[in-house]
Amino acid sequence: MYSGEFMQGTIYPAQYFNPGMDAEMLYGAFQGMGCDKDVLIDILTQRSNAQRLMIAEAYREVYGRDLITDLKENLSHHFKQVMVGLMYPPVLYDVHELRHAMKGAGTDENCLIDILASRTNEEIYRIKEAYSMEYNSDLQQDLYFETSGHFRDTLINLVQGVRAQGYADPVMAAQDAMVLWEACQQKTGGHKNMLQMILCNKSYQQLWMVFQEFQSISGQDITSAIRSCYDGYFQELCVAIILCVRDRSSYFAYRLYNAIHELGFHNQTVIRILVSRSEVDLMNIRRRYKERYGKSLFHDIKHYASGHYERALIALLAGDVEDY
16 A cells, blocks of 8 residues: 555456457357357456446347356356456445355355455445445444454444545554554453554554554564454454555455465455456555565466366466466
8 A cells, every 4th residue: 555556457448349249259159059168258357347347238238138147057166256256346246245255154254354454435335335225235234243243343343434534643643552552462342442443443544653653662563463462353354454554465465375375275265356356456466476475376376276267367367478
């Protein structure tokens, strides 16, 4: 965030774009025995989300069919998840992921953390609105029933979307840093509440300063302090917020590395990050991954994924041969 690096995705609008022709090619790919998955990859991973929505519209007008339905019916497993995911507007994709994280078998807390810790006030507002429209349900209420404890309180605070914008006060930063230091010492419910309030409500600029003050006061990095003081999903959520304040692309690189190496290739996480960040900062995430872990995302994905699923993920990463 404050590295001064320009946010850069891997997927851009195609220059010579003809939605009618793309729709015709996709329709053709579904005909006959089997399905020409290479055509699907070549078109859907090489168009921006806005262009994909125009293709879906042309597809409906000409063939009277829903493209997402046809993708769901003709594809399977993780490859289907990638292709269908690409067809949703970003906010709806977030909404579907949040709903699935809460309404599937058990709650996927990491998905809730990934989305809610990393989105801006404006994005949170749009997510809440779309969630309500899509499911006739209140996101905050669903979080309340599906999660618990200080983890729940922190998620609900984030979903308020009331983070301050752009203001930094050095005196207040020193005070907040002291509060955080006490929260790491005392660990009472009240201290957890204070920790959560600071992390969820202060501006990124203010928090940047708070974390520096914390280092001066305590002699340790705030993430190390929180990891040693707290545990469970509350700890993970607090750390996620801090990492997103510092550099969102590094946070997602860290999450991808965990999903690939610690969790035995957690497909849902890999797909969600690659699809949702492809037009935002996936190029930055790629760079951070290589800098931090020594191997490229291409290398690690090719090692664990295969077939058309692998090809689709690699296409989203938009890599050249030297990237491997």
